[in-house]
Amino acid sequence: MINLLKVENLYVGYYEDINILQGLSLEAEKQQITAVLGPNGVGKSTLLKSISGFLDPNSGDIKYKDNSITGIKPFKAITRGIVYLPQQLTLFQRMTVKENLQLGAWTIRRDKEIINQRISDNFERFPILEEKQNTSVGNLSGGQQRMVDLGRALMSAPEMLLVDEPTAGLAPNLAQSMYDMLTRLTDDGITILLVDQNIRKAIEISDYIYAVELGKNKTQGSREEFADVKEVIKDWL
Amino acid sequence: MQLIERLAKSNYTNPGLALLIVLAFVPLFVSDQYILQLLISALMFGTLAMAFDFTVGFINVVNFSFAAFWGIGGYTSALLAAKLGVTPWLGIFAGFLISALLGLFVGLLTLRLHGIFAAVMAWFTGLALMSVITNWTSLTRGPLGLMSPMFFDTMDRQPYFYVILVMAAFSLVVLLAIANSKVGLFFRAIGQDEDAAKASGVNPVHYRVLNFTVSTAIAGLIGGFYAHFMGILTPSVMETSQTIEIMALAYVGGRGSVWGSLIAAMIFIPVLTYLQPLMELRLIIYGVVLIAVMIFYPGGISALYRSFFVVKKSD
Amino acid sequence: MISGPTLASLLVAAIVRAGLYTLSATGLSLIFGVMNVPNFAHGELYMIGAYIAVFTFSGLSLPPLVAILFAGIGGFVIGAIIEKSVFYPLRKRSERRKIWIMNTFLVTVGLSLLLKNLIQVIAGTKYRGIDSYWQGSLRITGISVSIDRLVGVAIAIIVVIIFWLFLQKTTMGKAIRAVAQNEVGAKVVGINLDTIHTLTFALSAMLASVAGASLLSLNPAYPTMGLMPLFSSWFVVILVGLGNIAAVPVGALIISLIETFAAYGFGSGWQRLFSLALIILILLFKPRGLFGSDVKGIWER
Numbered sequence: 001m002i003n004l005l006k007v008e009n010l011y012v013g014y015y016e017d018i019n020i021l022q023g024l025s026l027e028a029e030k031q032q033i034t035a036v037l038g039p040n041g042v043g044k045s046t047l048l049k050s051i052s053g054f055l056d057p058n059s060g061d062i063k064y065k066d067n068s069i070t071g072i073k074p075f076k077a078i079t080r081g082i083v084y085l086p087q088q089l090t091l092f093q094r095m096t097v098k099e100n101l102q103l104g105a106w107t108i109r110r111d112k113e114i115i116n117q118r119i120s121d122n123f124e125r126f127p128i129l130e131e132k133q134n135t136s137v138g139n140l141s142g143g144q145q146r147m148v149d150l151g152r153a154l155m156s157a158p159e160m161l162l163v164d165e166p167t168a169g170l171a172p173n174l175a176q177s178m179y180d181m182l183t184r185l186t187d188d189g190i191t192i193l194l195v196d197q198n199i200r201k202a203i204e205i206s207d208y209i210y211a212v213e214l215g216k217n218k219t220q221g222s223r224e225e226f227a228d229v230k231e232v233i234k235d236w237l
Numbered sequence: 238m239q240l241i242e243r244l245a246k247s248n249y250t251n252p253g254l255a256l257l258i259v260l261a262f263v264p265l266f267v268s269d270q271y272i273l274q275l276l277i278s279a280l281m282f283g284t285l286a287m288a289f290d291f292t293v294g295f296i297n298v299v300n301f302s303f304a305a306f307w308g309i310g311g312y313t314s315a316l317l318a319a320k321l322g323v324t325p326w327l328g329i330f331a332g333f334l335i336s337a338l339l340g341l342f343v344g345l346l347t348l349r350l351h352g353i354f355a356a357v358m359a360w361f362t363g364l365a366l367m368s369v370i371t372n373w374t375s376l377t378r379g380p381l382g383l384m385s386p387m388f389f390d391t392m393d394r395q396p397y398f399y400v401i402l403v404m405a406a407f408s409l410v411v412l413l414a415i416a417n418s419k420v421g422l423f424f425r426a427i428g429q430d431e432d433a434a435k436a437s438g439v440n441p442v443h444y445r446v447l448n449f450t451v452s453t454a455i456a457g458l459i460g461g462f463y464a465h466f467m468g469i470l471t472p473s474v475m476e477t478s479q480t481i482e483i484m485a486l487a488y489v490g491g492r493g494s495v496w497g498s499l500i501a502a503m504i505f506i507p508v509l510t511y512l513q514p515l516m517e518l519r520l521i522i523y524g525v526v527l528i529a530v531m532i533f534y535p536g537g538i539s540a541l542y543r544s545f546f547v548v549k550k551s552d
Numbered sequence: 553m554i555s556g557p558t559l560a561s562l563l564v565a566a567i568v569r570a571g572l573y574t575l576s577a578t579g580l581s582l583i584f585g586v587m588n589v590p591n592f593a594h595g596e597l598y599m600i601g602a603y604i605a606v607f608t609f610s611g612l613s614l615p616p617l618v619a620i621l622f623a624g625i626g627g628f629v630i631g632a633i634i635e636k637s638v639f640y641p642l643r644k645r646s647e648r649r650k651i652w653i654m655n656t657f658l659v660t661v662g663l664s665l666l667l668k669n670l671i672q673v674i675a676g677t678k679y680r681g682i683d684s685y686w687q688g689s690l691r692i693t694g695i696s697v698s699i700d701r702l703v704g705v706a707i708a709i710i711v712v713i714i715f716w717l718f719l720q721k722t723t724m725g726k727a728i729r730a731v732a733q734n735e736v737g738a739k740v741v742g743i744n745l746d747t748i749h750t751l752t753f754a755l756s757a758m759l760a761s762v763a764g765a766s767l768l769s770l771n772p773a774y775p776t777m778g779l780m781p782l783f784s785s786w787f788v789v790i791l792v793g794l795g796n797i798a799a800v801p802v803g804a805l806i807i808s809l810i811e812t813f814a815a816y817g818f819g820s821g822w823q824r825l826f827s828l829a830l831i832i833l834i835l836l837f838k839p840r841g842l843f844g845s846d847v848k849g850i851w852e853r
Contacts, residue, residue, distance in 0.1 A: 054739065078742035090737030092730050102723075103730055107742040109723050152741065299654065346836065352654055353590050357790070358835045364783070365828045372821040379821075481661055488658070521673070524665030531659050532642050 002030040004160060004191050005051065010060035012043070012050045019058060020046045022215040028160070028208075033182060033192045035202045038212035044195040045087060047212075048162040051193070052084035053077040064160075078107050081159030087168060087195075089149050093138040097129050097148050100137055104155030115155070122151040125181070143174040150181065160191040167198060179205050251413075252542060253287075253496025256503060257406045264395050273394035275507045277401050277466070281459055283502030284405045286486035287495050288455035291412050293484070294493030295421065296448050297428035299356040301480055302343065302363020306453040308475035310336040310460025312370060312377060315385035315470050325388050329461030336457020337450050339366070344449035349442055351431075360477065367475035382471045385464045397466050404462060405499070408455050412495050415451065424448050425493070485527045491537025500538055558816075560695045566805070566812040568701045568770075571708035572763050573804035576781050577788035578712055578797055579759035585732040585795030586752045589639065590657045593664035594760060594785050595778025596671075601627050601761025602773035603671060606680045609768070616685035620707060620765045627761025628754045635753035638663060640746065664778070672775040681772025704767040711762055712801070715755070719797070728752055732795065760785075783824065784811075787831050793841025803842070 005028040013019040020043040028034040036044050049055040051062055053074040062070045064080060077084070092100050101122060105115045123130035126147040132140060137148055146166065153161060163182065167175035175198070182192055183205050196202035203209055203226050211218040260276065267273065285307060292300050310332035317323040317331055347358040371379050389396050415421050426434040427441045434441055464470050473479075486505060490497030509522065530537060576598055583589045601623040609619035642659055684700040691697075719725040731738040731748045739745060763781065764771075771777065784807060792803035807827055814826040834841065 054736075073744075074739045075742040075744045084740055086736060086740065090734050090740050092733045092737055094733055095726070095729070099726060103726060103743075104741050106723075106727065156742065299658070346832075350835070350839070353657055354835070354839065356654070356657065357590070357786070358832065361828050361832055361835070365825060365832065368822070368825045368828065372819075372825070478665075481665060484658075484661070521666055521669040524662040524667075524669065527662035527665070528638065528659050531655055531662065532645060535655075 003027050004030045004065060005193065006061075006063040006066075007047070007051065008061040008063070010047070010050065010062065011058045012046050012055060012060075013058060014055070020215050021050075021057075023060070024212065024215065024217060026210045026217070026220070028191060028193050030191050031186050031189055032207035033186055033194055033205055035194045035196060035206035035209045036212060037196065037199055037202055037209060038218070040197070042212050043215045044212065045164050048084055048086075048164050048193065048195060051077075052082055052162055054084065075107070078156055078158070081157075082162065083153045083156060083158035083160070084162045085149065085153050085164060085166065087164040089145050091137045091145055091148055091152070094136060096134050096136055097140070098133040100148055100152050101129075101155055104152030107156050118155050118157065122154060125154075126151055143170055146170065146174075146178065150178075154185075158190060160193065161185070162193045162195075164195045165197055166194075167196070167201075175201070251494075251496045253409055253499045254406075256499065257402065257409065260402060261399075264398055268395075270394050273398050275510055277394060277398050278510070279502045279506035280398075280401045280405045280499075281463065281466075282483060282486060282506055283499035284401075284408045284459050285456060285483045286490060286498030286502055287405075287408060287412055288452045288459075289480075289483050290487040290490065290492060290495055290498045291416070291455075292448055292452045293487060294491075294495070295416065295424035295428050296445050297352075298348065298359075298445065298449070299484070300449065300452065301356050301360035301477065302366070303452070303456060303483060304477070304479035305363035305366040305475045306336045306340055306456040307460040307463070307479070308370065308470070308472065309339055309366060310457025311385075311464035311470050311474065312383065312460075313457070314461035315383050315464040316376070318386045318465070319384060325386060325461070325465040329458060329465070332461035332464075333454050333458040336460065337454035340450045340453025340457075341446060343453075344446040348445040348449060363475065363477070363480070367472055370475060371472040377470075377472070380471055380473075382469045384469055385467075387468050388465045401462055401466075404458060408458075409496065409499065412451075412455075416495055420444070420447070481527075482523060485523045488535075489526060489530050489537050491539025491541075492535075494537070494539030497537055497539035497542075504538075557695055562812050562816055564692070564695060564697055564701075566808045568705050568767070569808035569812060570801070570805040571705035572767055572781075573784050573788055573808055574712055574801045575708040575763040575766075576760045577785040577800045577804055578715065579756035579763075580785040581789050581792075581795055581797045581800055582728075582752060582759075583756045584789065585797065586728055587639070587749055588656075589660065589753075591756075592657060592660040592782070593667060593778075594756075595780070595782030596664050596667035597627060597631065597757040597760035597778075598764035598781040599671065599773065599775070599778040600630055600667070600757070601764030602768060602771065602777060603675060603680070603764075604761065605765035605768050606682070606773045609685070610680070610682055616703075619685075620762060623765030624711075624758045624762040627764075628758040630761075631754035631757025632750050634663065634757070635750045639749065639753065643746075643749070664782075668775050668778065675775075677775055679772045679774045682768050684769040698769075700769045701767070704770070707766045708763065711759065715759065716797075724751070728755075784827075787827050789841075790831055791834055791842060793843050793845035795845055796841060796843050799841075799843040 007024060007026045010021050010024045011019045012021040024043070024047060026034070026036070036047060038044055046055060050057045053072040053076065056071045060070070061068060064082065069077065069080065092103065098119065101119050102115060105118060108114060128144060129147055129151060132144065137145060140148065166182065167178050170178065179201055182194070186192055194202060194206060203223060206223055208222055209226050210220045263276065264273065289300065289303050292298055313335040314325060314328035314332035317328045318325050323331070343359065343362050347355050347362065350358055370377050377383050388400060423434065423439050423444050426439060427444055431441050463474070486501045487498045489505070490499070490501035576594070579597070580591060580594050583591050604623040604626040605619045608614045608622045609616060614622070638659060639656065642656060684698065686699040686703055689696045689698045690702060719729055727738070727743050728748055728751065730743060731745060735745065760781070787807050788800060788803040791807060792799035810826050810830065811823040814823040
């Protein structure tokens, strides 16, 4: 089990004196899905933002492959192989599916061949996107946009994906496909740090889970240890 | 030190009023016309800046047309005096009223909008007003300038000094009185968080328009003074660049303090005028200072003052 | 009624003016869309181009096209410097605050003052004009049009088209549009926002500078010359909708037609009042512009 990501004693907030995360620590193993669960507002998105460089921590350390990446700039995080997929879609609405995918490969933009290869890969994963490749993203359905979002994130061949509520607003069957896709991605070698409100599903596909409350670690354990989901959910209702 | 701290805490004692009181005695010792001229200029712009701050520092609207109201006040008073023989002493009140009315009108037009939007709308409205004054040459002689009777027959600056001093004091007291009243509280509430203010039952548009009107009214009053002090008016007083000079003073003085603008004017106008050889640099300095303050010290002079008199909250 | 030839020459004048307005308004629109900066100093960028052209053409006797090219390059470089020294620090300091737009506007006001008076110190207040870049005139449908103006418009149109292609077809252009459409998304794919901002402002300055340089025979260079292009650019941009680059040529044509005919009918002093009146009406009743504003949330701040 290779430890890819190590977060130590993280204090993060939007203002210097107000910390949402208060001393959070966690580890993510390679090629596994690690879930971070907790009630709304507890700081899960904030965690992902600070790992990917979108928000600088006030104190604490973040290590990726034993190198400190605390306070890194977002575009540097991507070159290291960390891609953040925010909760709200961040697609370029007035550009086509293909253009969005192409921009996903911004960090390797000079390598046209690889880009085209990866676009093909994405079309294999999401056949509907091939059909709609010249359609403006704004004209796609919610589910299709999520596919573009994920596809775009994969264009830079990330090592680790930070996924924030990937199924918010999706119909159950689409949500299931998304979860299946995430599992497939780890089989392909990608490590996933997952934040989700859907506790049951998240536990189902994760290898290791961290429960966070009030910005601090509450409990953690493997999927088996979280088997009795009812207990966990009861805590948060 | 305790007494000073208590005074500093009070909303009514402030460097602005203190300054005005001190200034009242100045002509007893100083008869140099040049210095008096400088002080008159500083007081004039200081009052204008205070009125400007009343809007930007409270309801958070940058009135880009401010100078236009100053001009309108001046032209109203000047025209009444020149064409109808009305005495300047009444004329300035006419200027005051007309500017207030125009301010009301413009305010109603622009203040339903927000932020940059309102600023731009005000800006263009001011431009429109200036355009009218410039082109209505049959009435105003446009860029050639309108001659306007002076307040006094004497060339001595001293009486003018006292007139503007009274106007400045009047404005400061009135503005502070409003600022410290419930109305002032509403202004600030609207400026900070309009939705919260609305939720408390305050009608934002009404109060914004009220604030705007008060501000422009004072601008008009000073405009009247300007007309009968300078003796000639040109449309260039209504230019955006004039608003900018006033705005710079308000910002450097510290938004929302009212008196800060007066102090800023007292410092900047004499300093920049004394640097006569650097005349062209005057506006460069304004520009740099404005940028620097916006980026590095948005609190301005009033924040500086407050930091010296840190009042500890009682437990 | 206006006679045929007069109408034709008015139209020609309007088209020339429209070309100019398109060029400089496009720059302003770009800034709005990408950086959310309401640039009050836009006219000064135009002025910089005019002065560079004057110095290279009159001073160094370089050929007209070279002078205009220099103006464009100079504008680009100066724009980049301005962005890095003024907007970048402001952005860093405003990261955790929401008063970015108003503050930036005011900073650009200070910038405008600075540039205007800096030029005055460097070059004096004298009007510096030229007779013309190119001699001669053509007869088009019976009216005489100076080559100068024709080339000026042609340059404006060509530059705008090239710029448009740049935005639509090149990767860098797409990156700029990406930042305008979704800033977070741009960060997510690894675009360096600082670089894009600098590039965008530099491009905007370049467009304005080329505009300032190309019609030097019509509009001589003097320190406060930026006022007119400032107003007209703002008018056009508000008319069509902030950030809506595609619609700028249409807006430019509308404004210049109004101004040209108003000047003819009422005298040149009154023409601004007509555009002002139109814009005020737009702000009151159709604030997002005739064709819709691309900039999300700018009006709410």
